[in-house]
Amino acid sequence: MNPVLCGLAANTALPPELVDRLVATADADIAVELAGRADLSRAQAVALASRVEESAVRLVYEGKLTAADIDPMAQPDAALALLDEGAGDPEWARLLAADPVVERRERLAACAGLPVDVVAALAADSDARVVAGLASRTTPETAAALAAHPHAEVRRAVAANEATPPTVLAALISGEGLPPARWCLVCDREETPYAHDPHCPRPDCDLPPGASCDGSHESTVHDMLQAALRNTATPTEAVIGFARHPSTLLRWALTTRPDLPSEVYRRLAADATPGIRADIAANPAIADDLIRVLAADREPFVRRALTGNPRIPLDVLTDLARTTRIGPTPLPRIAVASDDEVRELARSPIPAARMLAALRRDLPAVIRDELATDPDAKVVKSIAPHPGLPEAQLRAVVDRHGTRVVAKVATNPQASPELLTDLTRHEPSVRKVFREVARHRNATATALLACLADWQARSIAAGHPALPPPVITELLADADRQVAEAAAANPSLPLAVMCELVPSP
Known part of the structure; x- marks a missing residue:
């Protein structure tokens, strides 16, 4: 390269x-x-x-x-x-349906709008992977026909297809009305009983870790059940019994469904597996009383998942914000908060609540300015990137809170060239400032030269069009390949240098 x-x-x-x-x-x-x-x-x-x-x-x-x-x-x-x-061209599909390379037929099978005769040919393909590729994206009629395919891998693909008719999905779960599968990818290749080593040393082996078959194709059937349980087209009554299933993965497959009875959500919310509880916590279909139960979960990441639920009551979210890492992205519930709710949050005595409001980028000027003068540095860090803040307020923020906010101020899209230059000279320095300034459209040549001294910001600064052309040219020979590539991609690279670098044919 x-x-x-x-x-x-x-x-x-x-x-x-x-x-x-x-x-x-x-x-x-x-x-x-x-x-x-x-x-x-x-x-x-x-x-x-x-x-x-x-x-x-x-x-x-x-x-x-x-x-x-x-x-x-x-x-x-x-x-x-x-x-x-x-x-x-549809004729290409007919040509490629007979391609000797299995992977190409498999890719063809996943294409939509294929001619009827091509679909029939792919459905009768000798390789189960090709038929499974067709089954995963085909029409309801073809999916229904393939549900009785003798290969379990094809049935797994049918179970994942959201176009598969609900009655067929229910039959795949119960087995009623379908003949038993005769093969799977495991018994196609190995004598049964066989369990695939998760650390298989064979470089040409593509069986999934833990794949197994004792004659019942159990690992593929298990995968088929997971797919059907996740499929929102599968009837609710066909899946609710799996909330008590001994398989953690099958119980887990239910957690994102929007159609479960409240008692099933409650059962899953009490599951011993924290990941199941976390996914239930994030599900918008759960009721307020269950949200309040999960807010007291012993696992921090379950409570963190709950903060992302768009239906979480504001008082619960405010309480969670005190002890839960929220991050810089506005939460769904905050994004849809009413003006009155935003005002209530912004004027709360709880800093965590004010921080939630500060993450909004469409705040009224009065609220925005109040939050910019907040005594809590975490609140100010959240409001500092707000595009409506004038330079005087941004400088005041830096004067009051120093190193705790300078990197966030550098992300403000309205930060002036002069302010960005001053941020690179801030004492004590904050390394993240250099990365943010290096990617800022208003960065000056002086600021960018300072950014080049930081190894993490160097490749970003090398691609900034405000960097002086002689410096860009020098960076083409940088020992760091990323820096050299970024410099070569810089639109301010002199044309004469480009002409010298591009080889003649």
């Missing part, structure tokens, strides 16, 4: 003639960057796909190639990508 050429390939200021030269000499790494260019012409895309075959798939997904540009015999992977996008 040549980091400088990879960076140049992504440089938005690279002129078309230099893009042509890179296309003509590209290797696989450079092709990845070229394929993502917004200004890549169709002619350049065709030339790149011809030179680096594996780039054609990304070029298809980037919308740079059409069916007219692809030969399905020479570029089957690109043809599959077009079919996946719904833009391929």
Whole structure:
């Protein structure tokens, strides 16, 4: 990999003639960057796909190639990508349905809108993985037909398909009306009984860790049940009994469902497995009384999950905020809080409640300004990135709270070039400030030069267009490949330097 050429390939200021030269000499790494260019012409895309075959798939997904540009015999992977996008020739599907490479037939099977005869051919494929790929995304009619497939892996895929009819999903769970499965991926390959070593040393083995079969295909059946329990199309009455199942994973599969009776949610909320309780805590379908029970859970991460529930009562959330790490992202409940609720939070005597309000970025100016003068540094850290704060308030925040808030002030999108420069000179220094300033659109050359001295901020600063061109040029030879690549991608890199770096075909 040549980091400088990879960076140049992504440089938005690279002129078309230099893009042509890179296309003509590209290797696989450079092709990845070229394929993502917004200004890549169709002619350049065709030339790149011809030179680096594996780039054609990304070029298809980037919308740079059409069916007219692809030969399905020479570029089957690109043809599959077009079919996946719904833009391929139906005849290609017929051709690829007979491809000797199983992985290609498997990818074809996952494409939507296939011709009826191709669907029939894939449903009768000799490899269960191909049929399972079809079953996972096919129509209700085909899914219903494949539910009786003799291979358990296909039934597992049918169970995961949300288009599968509810009655069929219920039958997969109960087994009623379906013949027993005859094979699974384990007994296809190994003599039973067999349990796959989770630390299997064979490099060519792709059986899942813990896969097993004693003749009943138990691990695949277990996976099928998990898929059906998670599938929201599965009838509620078919799944509620699994809240008492001895398998932790099967009980866990119920936790995100929105349709369980309240007594089932209560049972799962009392489960011995903390992860199950955490997922129930985050489920918007649980009632207020259960939310209050879970707020007293002994596990911190269960209580943390509860704070993300959009239906949590505000008083419960406020209490949890005192002892729970909330993080910098506004919680769903706070995002939908009414103006009166926001005002109540912002003027609460509890700092944690004020901090919740401060995370909003659409606060009225009066509330925003009050929070910016809050005596608690955690509240001020939350409000510091608010785009409405004027520079005088940002500087006042730094004067009052110093190192505890400077990094957050540096993230404010309205921070002026002068303020950002001053933040890099703050004593004592805070290393995170350099990373934030390095990615800020208003950073000055002086501030960026200071950021280059920090090893974590160096690669970020190297790509900033405000960095002086001579410095960018010097960074092309940096010992850190990430720094060199970022410098090469910098749109302020002099054109003359670009011309020297791009090889001639």
